[in-house]
Amino acid sequence: MFRPARLAAALAMALTGLAVPAAHAESPPQWQRLAPPLSTPWTNDVSPANALPDYPRPQLTRAKWQNLNGVWEFSSAKPGEAAPIGKTLGERILVPYPVESALSGIMRHETNMWYRRTFQLPRDWRGQRILLHFQAVDYDTTVLVNGKTVSRHTGGYDAWSVDVTDALTTARDQELIVGVADPNDTGGQPLGKQRKPGDGIFYTPSSGIWQTVWLEPVAPARIDRLDLTPDLGSVTVNAVVGGPARQRVEAVAYDRGRVVGRVTGDANKPLKLKVDRPHLWSPDDPFLYDLRVKLVPSGDEVGSYFGLRTVGLGKTADGKQRMLLNGKFVMQVGPLDQGFWPDGIYTAPTDAALKFDLEQEKALGFNMVRKHIKVEPDRWYYHADKLGLLVWQDMPSMKDDIEPPAAARVTFESEMKRMIDQHRSFPSIVSWVPFNEGWGDYEVGRIADLVKSWDPTRLVNAESGVNCCRSEPDSGRGDIYDDHSYTGPGTPMQTGTRAAVDGEYGGLGLKVAGHEFDPAGSFAYEMEPDSATLTRRYGELQQRLLLVAQRCGVSAGVYTQTTDVEKEVNGFFTYDRQVKKMDFAAVRTANLAVIKGATGAPVAGPSVPAGTPGIDGIAAYPFDENAGTVAADVVGDHDATLVGGASWTAGKNGSALAVNGSGQFADTGAALLNTEGSYSAAAWVRFNAVGDGFQTVVSQDGPSNSAFFLQYSGADHRLAMSFVGTRALASTAPEPNRWYHVVGVRDAASGTLKLYVDGQLAATKSVCLGEASTGHTVIGRGKYGGNPVDFLNGAVDQVHVYDRALSDADVSALYSSGK
Incomplete structure (x- = not known):
């Protein structure tokens, strides 16, 4: 037990809450706030006296508790090292800020570390059980109280508790030691976007304690969790009770102090509490009821709250399956919210800061937010409940470039189940998202079914961005088909029994001098020169989203993103939350127009003209010149000019265009085609080599990207007919030095992209709207991000362009004519 020898030592203990040995009383280590890469408006508000002092568990409250946030002793550790029991550690860290953060006072990565402090219990807690709570520690945690190991926990995103009563002593000061190991991206655990070092779309890691640590006195029989499942006129209350003896539950609902419903029954069983004159929860009216739950005979009593609402799927007047809230279609429009901070990384500097992002999202006219592969403190969801924001909750992903082994899969599923159990009572959460873009995905259909079995009351988005990146082929499972397209928005046609959404699009960027995390490395999916242009382009994207919702049956759109994050500069705010990068009034108007307009009558698509009949098309290039720099259009009057030294070679028949893959x-x-209507492009192509690069055979330039790409996709090692973010892919890889007949068909009437290879239908993809373009039709390259890309390395022969969608018979005839 600490006995101060000098006044300085006593003062140090009062300020830090730590036991300081008398021998070091003259100059004990001190916590110091270090300089973050950028400072937020709340950085300087953080101090040892107010390190996140707010009650951390708003859905299960008790009057008595003790916050253990503040200055702790800290040191790095070695694997297998003995716990520093009774030893003063050499550094000071401010809990609960991650060790890598400036606010922690350490600001470096540690794979293994020790935390130490002492605490004292209030006298009126005597005779009760003492619970020690950790809201989140990343990743593998061992807890010792007075030298006794009381807990071992793995998982970086879930809260857990341990009864430490039997480890307490009669001494005034109780010693608490926490050992943490965090392998970060060298391990196989869920870690979201944490990487060491952060780069690109991945960011600085957060290790160690990063949410509140606290103590609570409870009765031997107590409520450990409340599972609240709302309906339109009632809420089902399941009090999960631990401790001895059978207990009865008394639950009472209040509307601003007035009792509106009650129910009694056995603990650990669902009890239906009916509410008088139910007042539903929605983004426009986020009404919450108060709830008191008491155990008899234990006497344990807790406070909580709930909102009455339902989530589901159903058809609207246009016959499209949509996402429903309280039985009605509500177009969900929101930002991608990463939850990173330049001063606290994973941990917002204050509760006001944590709430700020949500308040701004609401002010911008959004009614939804996608919490992107991170889990926030419970208070974040409480604020979302109060403000009225629908939340899509992602599961933090495993590493994106590995096939997870069996042990990692078990860990992932265990942590996801705990994440869902901890958050199942927040009314704002309307969808679970197990996987994103193939990052660590496996058995997607089984996992979607598993999540649905855990929580059948919410929608399951099996894989956000299933059209993108490393995603497994669409399993067809879950409640949602989710398209990612940058800049987008994508145009998936709602079909079947699942709703269709644009789970990511946008990413419009603007650099703001003095507010960049890494000025040299700043990037965005489409960079704008100034705020006015950025605001205008955002409005254009939202107009497009409204059209997609009206014509294609899309139920939601998620714009990237709320704030800049490290090198990404595509936020509404700079990373430090100091600068608004758009005209927020204009953004709000654009967002509200989408939400309101999408709920009206469906908008019919444009009539699709029959097009020019015949097998020749509106332009044809047989490339039989074998000399010069002009290829004749033998059907129309748009001869093609050879660019960059393109030349001639032996063709499928006669000569062909030869290109070397470089300009x-x-x-x-x-612009030969109206790319918002139906059209087709056909060619014979021979690749000199195939690999990881893209090679485009025929395309037509749009303002930033090609409106379509008839191509070889290096990401998939397949032939494809593509829009940005969407590909109709052949099932097998092409071989080099072999001629293939490829035809890409855009059928605007059916909302499909089709790819034919050697006269046979190879792939069909649902894509509702075409991309507008007025740029040139080109042979041998594409355009992306405003730049020429994907140059073909090989030969092209017998190119035909059509202002209609070719039929199977047309393609077969064209293939036969060119054999």
Whole structure:
């Protein structure tokens, strides 16, 4: 037990809450706030006296508790090292800020570390059980109280508790030691976007204690969890009770102090509490009831709250399956919210800061937010409940470039189940998202079914961005088909029994001098020169989203993103939350227009003209010149010019266009196609080599990207007919030095992309809207991000372009004619 020898030592203990040995009383280590890469408006508000002092568990409250946040002793550790029982550690850290953060006072990564402090219990807690709570520690945690190991926990995102009563002594000061190991991206655990070092779309890691640590006195029989499941006129209350003896539950609901319902029954069983004159929860009216739950005979009593609402699927007047809230379609429009901070990384500097992002999202006219592969403190969801924001909750992913082994899969599923159990009572959460873009995904259909079995009351988005990146092929499971397209928004056609959403699009960027995390590395999916242009482009994307909702049956859109994050500069705010990068009034108007307009009558698509009949098309390039720099259009009057040194070679028949994959192509000099209607493009192609790079055979330039790509997709090692973010892919890889006949068909009437290879239908993809373009039709390259890309390395022969969708018979005839 600590006995101060000098006044300085006593003062140090009062300020830090730590036992300081008398021998070091003259100059004990002190916590110091270090300089973050950028400072937020709340950085300087953080001090040892107010390190997140707010009650951390708003859905299960008790009057008595003790916050253990503040200055702790700290040191790095070695694997297998003995716990520093009774030893003063050499550094000071401010809990609960991650060790890598400036606010922690350490600001470096540690794979293994020790935390130590002492605490004292109030006298009126005597005779009760003492619970020690950790809201989140990343990743593998061992807890010792007075030298006794009381807990071992793995998992970086869930809260857990341990009864430490039997480890307490009669001494005034109780010693608490926490050992943490965090392998970060060298381990196989769920870690979201944490990488060491952070780069690109991945960010600085957060290790160690990063949410509140606290103590609570409870009765031997107590409520450990409340599971609250709302309906339109009632809420089902399941009090999960631990401790001895059978207990009865008394639950009473209040509307601003007035009793509106009650129910009694056995603990650990669902009890239906009916509410008088139910007042539903929605983004427009986020009404919450108060709840008191008491155990008899234990006497344990807790406070909570709930909102009455339902989530589901159903058809609207246009026959499209949509996401429903309280039985009605509500277009869900919101931002991608990463939850990173330049001063606290994973941990918002204050509760006001934590709430700030949500308040701004609401002020911008959003009614939804996607919490992107991170789990926030419970108070974040409480604020979302109060403000009225629908939440899509992602499961933090495993590493994106590995096939998870069996042990990692078990860990992932265990942590996801705990994440869902901890958050199942927040009314704001309307959807669970197990996987994102193939990052650590496996058995997607089984996992979607598993999540649905854990919580059948919410929608399951089996894989956000199933059209993108490393995703497994669409399993068809879950409640949602989720398209990612940058800049987008994507145009998935709602079909079948699942709702369709644009789970990510946008990413429009603007650099703000003095407010960049890494000025040299700043990037975005489409960079704008100034705020006015950024605001205008955002409005254009939202107009497009409204059209997608009206014509394609899309139920939601998620714009990237709330704030800049490290090197990404595509936020509404700079990373430090100091600068608004758009005209927020204009953004709000655009967002509300989408929400309101999408709920009206469906908008019919444009009539699709029959197009030019015949097998020749509106332009044809047989490339039989075998000399010169012009290829004749033998059907129309748009001869193609050879660019960049493109030349001639032996063709499928006669000669062909030869290009070397580096700046060479043929330009028809005109926009041959109305790419918002139906059209087709056909060619014979031979690749000199195939690999991880893209190679485009025929495309038409749009303002930033090609409106379509008839191509070889290096990401998939397949032939494809593509829009940005969407590909109709052949099932097998092409071989080099072999001629293939490829035809891409855009059928605007059916909302499909089709790819034919050697006369046979190879793939069909649902894509509702075409991409507008007025740029030239080109042969041998594409356009992306405003730049020419994906140059073909090989030969092209017998190119045909059509202002209609070719039929199976048309393609077969064209293939036969060119054999």
